[in-house]
Amino acid sequence: MVKNKKKTKTVSKKSAVNSISAGVLRKLYETILRIRRFEEKIIEVYPGQDMKTPVHLCIGEEAIAAGVCIHLRKDDYIFSTHRSHGHSIAKGSDMKRMMAEFYGRKTGCSKGKGGSMHLCDPENGILGSTAIVGGGIPIAVGAGLASFMKGTDTVSVAFFGDGAMDEGTFHESMNFASLKKLPVIFLCENNFYATNSPQSARQPHDNIAKRAGGYGMPGIQVDGNDVTAVYEAAKEAVDRARAGGGPSLIECRTYRWKGHVGPDCDVEKGCRPRDEHDMWLKKCPVERTRKLLLDKKAMSEEEMKRLLDKINKEMDEAVEFGRSSPFPDASELFDDVYFSGGK
């Protein structure tokens, strides 16, 4: 799968690990674990058939959302895709309202109108998510343009997959953001597949970070399952963007454990090779971060256990909230087609 191993630039992991404080590591771990448990909770409840929304799980890719969003303020923007659960959680969205959205309830973050692919949390910098591949990238650039025009120092992160790199919108957005030196972070989660189509069937080489050079912006490739590497790369890019230094492209290499959509693994269906899948399972971001914390004595086993209990409780509460919330009234079908507060 990974043929071209040449790297644009790599973060030295040792220095990264050493410069990250124990407190930050704990936070990162908490977010990663929260995302993992959230997705696992969906797997648990999905067979109940009452969560009627297509779910695109990000199990295996959690470190990216955590390592990026930790650098963001509430007023910074993120724009995400069909695979957005992790990003929303890392940005601090209320999981109750997310679950309620999945259950199609009135209390959902998009009032039951959007479902799992269209999460939003505007007060928290998530203006919306789109399920059209590549659709969110120029919109993130637009939010960056607004910051630039308003003279604020908020930054905008476009999360997208390797698949979105195929789209013209990616290239057009990179060009424009670089041209105008906009505060944008192009954050590619390269999991080497777009649905069942491997990257090698769609792109001449697998080095996405390399594209940055052609657009005159810094590009970096990191191990997306190593939260410290993501953390360091994102810090540099966010700092640069905030200081007016323009956009960056970060390619995080990772792997999704489940099928493209739904709670099951797709390896049995012949969608991906078994050995490739198993190899990536060994690079589990939760396990790796856990081990790092223990090694650095940043967290004890006991503390980890308490954290897990706390998170599990959050998940139960989120599902309970979702399931017990009222459905919208059928008449609400006609609400929200047009904004009516214009003056």
Added chain:
Amino acid sequence: MPWTKVYVDKSEFEKAAQLQKEGLRGLTFREALKEATSQMMEKDERVFVMGEGVDDPGGIFGSTAGLHKKFGKNRVMDLPIAENGMTGVAIGAAMAGMRPIFVHMRMDFLPMCMDQIVNHAAKWYYMTGGRTNVPLVVRSIIGKGWGSAAQHSQALQALFMHIPGLKVVMPSTPYDVKGLMVSSIQDGNPVMFIEHRWLYEQIGYVPEEIYTVPIGKGIVRRQGKDVTVVAVSNMVYEAMKAVQPLEAEGIDVEVIDPRTIKPLDEDIIIESIKKTGRLVIVDIGWKTCGVSAEIAAVVAEKAFKYLKAPVKRVTLPDVPTPNSPVLEDAYYFDYKRIVSSVKEMFREI
């Protein structure tokens, strides 16, 4: 005739098949579509399939599954997710002698291709004074249900119907999907080939050999004398399901399946209205400027004097598709809405 008949469910087909001692071959819509593609690829080496996921294990809901094993990955070509650019590539290949079939899992991805379809494919033949044609088939599938929501469920046929230079085909039966696919490949023009996902399991009679169903010809699915129901795509089945309950009310329904919405078989609709004097149009798209609007306008222009009642339209409400099951239920409709609309029409008189 067996190929004009709509089998509302499988058991009915089996009954019909039993009656026909000849041994009618039943195929699903999905199989018929795949067979048409496969047979045309065998017959004509210019024909090839391109699209995201055409060679994956699912094979576009089964409609292309395994074809890459038979024809190789160059003729069943997986693509980058670059719909507009790839449409241009398909157009170029078509002009230069190939016969591409570009497949989209969801119709919602076609807006990405609007520039190439609308500004290029549709206009090229005209712009070149008839010197370069574009023999391109663009397949797209309309989704529905399970919270598919606003970006994975759109029925955008009307957008394409508006554009001179495009043909728009919406088959409803296995027989028609095969025959219309063959016609579309051979047509020489850009043809938008639109399939509703919920038709894929429908079973019907499909001959083994290659045959065509003409583009631009509708079909009467059921004869009746009191009201004409024009229904497109999977709504043909809903219209058929409405027949009996309406019969019970003493209303004899004629069901017309236009099969092609551009060119539209105006004559078959007008002829029917001459007889019934009443028209109900059932579309799976939105109302405003939709297929139903066009059909109603044609009838207002050309058959007004035969109408005994105002035309009725049964369509989706003009709102994006919601996610919540409660809202989905309020958004979509089935044969019951057709029944009540027809009944209303008779009450109002």
